[in-house]
Amino acid sequence: MKFPTPHTLKQIATLIGCEYIGADDFPVLGMNEIHVVKEGDIVFVDHPKYYDKALNSKASVVLINKKVECPTGKALLISEDPFRDFNTLTTFFRPFEKALNAIATSAVIGRNTVIQPNVFIGNNVVIGENCLIHANVSIYDNCVIGNNVILHSGTVLGSDAFYYKNRPEGFDKLISGGRVVLEDDVELGSLCTIDKGVTGDTRIKKGTKLDNQVHVGHDTVIGEKCLIASQTGIAGCVIIEDEVTLWGQVGTTSGITIGKKAVIMGQTGVTKSVPGGKSYFGTPIEESREKLKQLANVKKIPAILKNMGQ
Secondary structure, three states: OEEEEEEEHHHHHHHHOOEEEOOOOOEEEEEOOOOOOOOOEEEEEOOHHHHHHHHOOOOOEEEEOOOOOOOOOOEEEEOOOHHHHHHHHHHHHOOOOOOOOOEOOOOEEOOOOEEOOOOEEOOOOEEOOOOEEOOOOEEOOOOEEOOOOEEOOOOEEEEOOOOEEEEOOEEEEOOOOOEEEEOOOOEEOOOOEEEOOOOOEEEEOOOOEEOOOOEEOOOOEEOOOOEEOOOOEEOOOOEEOOOOEEOOOOEEOOOOEEOOOOEEOOOOEEOOOEOOOOEEEOOOOEEHHHHHHHHHHHHHHHHHHHHOOO
């Protein structure tokens, strides 16, 4: 997430009431999670296990819960609770806006786009030309939709990330300030749910088609011309490269990459990153030919045991 205007390190520290290490006028351009952070951004870290990763990332400012040596060219924000203060910044720079109409006056809708009854379109949404938005679709604030996109009934774009910190008093939610971006010629079936990024974008690229009841987690990027069948669940921060096929009831863990032109057969649990150009099956995931051979051999076990007199 980029800020509407650049801020200084001192301004950011004042907003969250914390100490800082760096020049008062050190420029701060935005905020992001570690996997999408860029120069000028703030990243937060609150566990020693991830200190080095955050300090050596592309982030210019590290929001951290311990005074450490500041890397050259970076600045630090020293916070008792970086998770809480990251939420404070998200709320300040992208506050929730109550909807006043079913279609927000700030929404931009392109020529020849059809909006069916009972559609909700939130603040600052941009929809391209020649789209068809069927009844009862909900498009939350700040979503961006390209040209020739079809959204079927009951689909939701921009719901919050499933991201929580476990505290003694209960789960504390990381506030989502990102977006959903659909590129040209995307089609989403009925009852799909696409979570927005925490600070970045959840993106579905040109020409990709989703069947009914598909879930896409926060900050996931799905490539061009992918086919994703019904009841598939894709976790957050997944990268699916171009022309991948996911058949029905596939589930993935977070933070993995599925390579270009991979085919994932139905009911597979994608527990790790897999290269493209191959077919996969099973849980844990393996190349489909190998997995099917294993299953065929398992079926032979009763006969082998019988021949052994067991």
